[in-house]
Amino acid sequence: MHGLGTIFGHEMRKILKDKGLLLGFVLLPIISLALTVTMTFLQPKTNSEEEQDVEVYQMYFSGMQIGTYNIGTMDDHEIWVKPTSMKAEEFIKTSDFQKCDVLVDFSEVTDPVKKTDSPCVRIYYYEHNTISNYLKMSAESFVRDAFANLTKRDYEGVQFREIEFVDIKEKEDSNLLIAMLLPYMLVLPLTANISNFASDTVAGDKSRGTFYQVMLSPVKPLSLIMGKVLSVSVISLVSSMIYIGLDVVGSKIRKQLGTRDLFGFADVHITLVQVLLILAYTILLSYFFSNLGVLISLFCKDVSQAQTAQIPVTLICTVSALMSMFRFGVSPAIHYFIPVYNLCLIFQDLLNGRASLVNMLNVAVSLLILAVGVLIVTLLTYRSERVRA
């Protein structure tokens, strides 16, 4: 692959020497970050709209036998302790469980099947709801103080190690916004950048006459094409990653500041595995688009013609990303074979924790096959009279 590194390095330097990049590459992401953080200051720290007008506040108990009784009042509302026979994870999804309630789950402590070496009591609550937050603290002291009395009759000898707090809001809604937006945030800047870079690096070189100089050198066609594809791919990838990275940073800053997010579901909780998988798919995506961009540009005489020719690709990708934003539930398996759209689905699934191995493989393999196919067509086009005449 003689010349691949040389061409790649030259193309990268050429792109980075373009002052116009500063706008898209540095300034816009910084503005985006500033907006994300600023918007959080506009929101009150309380969550009044979620504090429903209910008659009583309830402290539910799951996994233990307990009676129903009143334990006091708060703001003229009675606080009731109630048992539930449902599993905690299921009960919190029912309409009986209000945003101002809490659920104390003893199942790990009392259920012999679930029993572990270090059983813990879980208190499910809504962090952003002030009532639920207060009840959480009451529940904690209630559990600590009343535990012995509560358990000595039916569960003698049973102990728990610690109390774990589970923010239902966080668990339910984290990543929802980023999962919805990620395909759009990735695909749109990616296709727009690739359209610009690929047009300049191929059609621009053709119109300047420098493309033919490289064609006349002993560099093999594959090295020349790959050098250009990789440079376009890397620079577009970095650009997209800056946007995503800054969004995550923005969310973290907001959390540090203690303000709630604008939409109520914009929290980002991404594990390293999720980051790596998203990165792997984005690399595949940018490589595929770059191949396509270079192929289209090969047919064009100058930059503006190439950019115009790439508009349909950008549009198709944008529509695919938009369509994925409005999907609900699980998509049929066949959708994972639709190019571009399937990647949008996988991005969402990865963030929602719904990605299956079969779907992930389908998408990766189909995209790789497409990318190789486009590369072969690009090499054939490179040798054609249309490019060389």
Add this chain to the structure above:
Amino acid sequence: MITIEHLKKTFRKNKVEAVKDVNLTIEDGEIYALLGPNGAGKTTTMRMISTLLTPTSGKIEYDHVPLEKDEENIRRRIAFLTNEIRLDGQFTPNELADYYGHLYEMSREQIVARRDQLFEYFGIKDFGNRRYETFSTGMKQKTSIAICLLHDPDTIIFDEPTNGLDILTQHLIEEYLVKLRSEGKCIILSTHILDLARRLADKVGIVVDGRSVFEGPMSELASSQNVETVEEAFLKLYKDNHEEQTIIGKNNK
């Protein structure tokens, strides 16, 4: 030495027969002027010689080796320059020399030595760190030529090399062509400027409507057509062969 026999090129897309039957023999240490009116097929011929285009039929040999058999190595030995060559404007001549030198697998030392030698000759050494886009037309052309010759090619193909250049730059390039000839290089010069060919060329080939109609020493061009000047000989060859094609074309209809 380059030998071209019965070279033909028909473009697939529009079925245009740009080159119909071109025959040339270009020796080492010789400046060969390929003459012809606009649209005669000179540039297409040059592009086939330089490996950019594949002939429809016919033969191109470099030192008796068919072009298609050793294309990659032949590309190492040739330089193809046109007056339209422009380099990436955001780079300096030094950076461009590094880039093109590496494409030809030259070592760093080779690049620096050759770059200094060429930049010195063309008067661009002091501007090695200035961006190419800031240069005047003449400076750009000189830089392009220096970069194209960086890998010390055996065969230099010039397509209208002095078009649009001021007289000083023209003179410098012409002098360099003579220098290359003295070094034993094989130089093909495509032009429609007869005066340039008369001053420089050892041998001339004339192409009219995609066919070779004359090949021989420059000094014999006029006498071969029984006229006094090179211009008259060129016009006579053009009229005879162009009209002939037209008549054949009319008869075919």
